[in-house]
Amino acid sequence: xxxxxxxxxxxxxxxxxxxxxxxxxxxxxxxxxxxxxxxxxxxxxxxxxxxxxxxxxxxxxxxxxxxxxxxxxxxxxxxxxxxxxxxxxxxxxxxxxxxxxxxxxxxxxxxxxxxxxxxxxxxxxxxxxx
Amino acid sequence: xxxxxxxxxxxxxxxxxxxxxxxxxxxxxxxxxxxxxxxxxxxxxxxxxxxxxxxxxxxxxxxxxxxxxxxxxxxxxxxxxxxxxxxxxxxxxxxxxxxxxxxxxxxxxxxxxxxxxxxxxxxxxxxxxx
DNA sequence: GCTCTGTTGATAATGATTGTCAAAACCATT
DNA sequence: AATGGTTTTGACAATCATTATCAACAGAGC
Numbered sequence: 001x002x003x004x005x006x007x008x009x010x011x012x013x014x015x016x017x018x019x020x021x022x023x024x025x026x027x028x029x030x031x032x033x034x035x036x037x038x039x040x041x042x043x044x045x046x047x048x049x050x051x052x053x054x055x056x057x058x059x060x061x062x063x064x065x066x067x068x069x070x071x072x073x074x075x076x077x078x079x080x081x082x083x084x085x086x087x088x089x090x091x092x093x094x095x096x097x098x099x100x101x102x103x104x105x106x107x108x109x110x111x112x113x114x115x116x117x118x119x120x121x122x123x124x125x126x127x128x129x130x
Numbered sequence: 131x132x133x134x135x136x137x138x139x140x141x142x143x144x145x146x147x148x149x150x151x152x153x154x155x156x157x158x159x160x161x162x163x164x165x166x167x168x169x170x171x172x173x174x175x176x177x178x179x180x181x182x183x184x185x186x187x188x189x190x191x192x193x194x195x196x197x198x199x200x201x202x203x204x205x206x207x208x209x210x211x212x213x214x215x216x217x218x219x220x221x222x223x224x225x226x227x228x229x230x231x232x233x234x235x236x237x238x239x240x241x242x243x244x245x246x247x248x249x250x251x252x253x254x255x256x257x258x259x260x
Numbered sequence: 261g262c263t264c265t266g267t268t269g270a271t272a273a274t275g276a277t278t279g280t281c282a283a284a285a286c287c288a289t290t
Numbered sequence: 291a292a293t294g295g296t297t298t299t300g301a302c303a304a305t306c307a308t309t310a311t312c313a314a315c316a317g318a319g320c
């Protein structure tokens with residue numbers, strides 16, 4: 001049976017409180033900063049669970065870290081991510097969905113999944129950088 | 131000055147001889163299997179150099195490994211990758227390029243880069259799996 | 261052949277993530 | 291509220307890919 005623990009709630013809450021993608025390590029640090037004695041391994045486990053249940057999204061940063069974010073919808077979608085501040089916008093892309101399926105089919109591929117994420121500088125960070 | 135060493139040639143050759151994306155570790159093993167005494171660190175360095183020069187593509191597998199592949203063109207392009215055998219097809223996607231730029235612009239993002247890769251099972255592996 | 265300087269490679273170091281396992285917490289039941 | 295069967299936790303060790311270190315080595319030009 002699945003049990004409800006304050007640790008899981010803490011991770012879920014910390015994710016919700018965060019605007020963009022965050023690494024497991026950073027989330028653990030943030031929780032500690034608020035006085036929570038939660039363990040690192042538990043944060044990893046909770047994040048993995050949330051991702052499986054569809055309550056969180058995960059992606060790999062260009063540096064190879066796994067990043068997580070609270071996910072507002074269980075529907076398939078993609079992201080527009082600020083590489084500076086981590087701000088994330090969820091985007092839909094029916095056109096890309098179709099394209100991915102088409103291009104896979106044309107090459108004889110089946111069970112097509114795809115990774116489509118756009119990185120850039122958000123308006124705020126663009127202004128600051130100027 | 132940049133020097134030509136047999137090690138760099140060996141890495142380039144091994145990459146060319148491989149059809150799909152391969153990890154640095156696997157490439158090192160493959161080279162050792164052919165009797166080459168090349169060091170692991172050197173393989174990493176050579177791959178990083180090739181990637182910078184545009185002679186190789188790199189991407190991150192879902193498991194977090196960095197994968198490399200000999201790149202036939204320096205132009206920007208994407209990949210259709212068999213998750214079973216590593217077979218890779220280079221694909222162009224003008225539509226996706228435009229879409230990425232548009233969606234970034236609509237949200238005030240600048241300096242948009244994007245990660246677009248499609249994973250699936252190639253025709254051969256699909257047949258085997260049946 | 262000689263020297264200078266970039267390159268190599270064995271190994272240690274790093275850093276994220278996962279495995280281990282006894283102790284603690286959860287929840288249905290008494 | 292106490293009990294008991296299980297799940298979860300968390301401190302720590304283990305793992306894995308990758309990077310740094312640094313002395314020995316090998317190109318390139320003289």
